[in-house]
Amino acid sequence: MYAAAVGIAATGALVLSSGGASGHGYTDLPISRQKLCANGTVANCGAIQWEPQSVEGPKGFPAAGPADGQICSGNHTNFSALDQPKTPSGGAWPTTKVTGGQSYTFRWQFTARHSTTDFKYFITKNGWNQNHALARSDLETTPFLTVPYSGQPPATLSHSGTLPSGKSGHHVIVAVWTIADTANAFYACSDVTF
Incomplete structure (x- = not known):
């Protein structure tokens, strides 16, 4: 009986701990930095490799939201690998080719x-400084x-738009997925090559 009680308690703890860590969303087209860490393409990223869906930070970007230099991590210091201009091993972040x-x-x-306000997509300026963590000035x-959603939950996983x-x-x-x-809001940074 004691063993059964311990087993049930351990199972309950596992369910609660995994449920508490369940997050909310990230982009995989174009592939985001957090997805690259989660799928093992980029190693040694820290906690984000287990929680790619958890890059949640203050909404209102770009007027508010994560601080400059912490945009890609959503202000989470334990996801700081996402903010760095290079991968944790010092290489370039893999890019998706786009036109x-x-x-x-x-x-x-x-x-x-x-319930969603909208999805918004921002891009770096021509000539942006690639040697520091991303800032609004970039x-x-x-x-x-x-893509507005007027408070409704997203009906699909994808939507289309024209690249600049x-x-x-x-x-x-x-x-930026604004709740x-x-x-x-949820943040995802994707490196692309035009």
């Missing part, structure tokens, strides 16, 4: 669907794509 002016399907992976001030033209080389796309009924 400016073309339609692109952005895809999210959700572990929980929330980004175009207006999102190149906004006039870009070349390495850029970062910052995807309607909390003070937070």
Whole structure:
């Protein structure tokens, strides 16, 4: 009887601990830094490799939200590997090849669907400084794509939009999923090559 009670308690603790860590969402098209860490493409990322869906931070970006230098981690110091200009091993972040002016399907992976204000996509300016953690001054001030949801949960995992033209080389796309009924949003940074 004691063994059964211990087994039930251990199972309950496992369920509670894994349920508490279940997060909410991240992009996998273009592949985000957190997904690269979670799938093992980039090693030694720390806690984010187990919680790619948990990059949740204050909403209101770019006027509010995560601090400069902590945009990709959503202000989470335990996810700070995402903010660095290089991977934890010192190499370049892998990029997704894209073409400016073309339609692109952005895809999210959700572990929980929330009432949503919108999805917004920002991109780095031409000539941005690639040698420091991402700051607002590195980004175009207006999102190149906004997908409104009027407080409804996302019905699909993906939506399409046109990538900006006039870009070349390495850029970062910052995807922001703004939640309607909390003070937070989810952030995902994806490295792309035009």
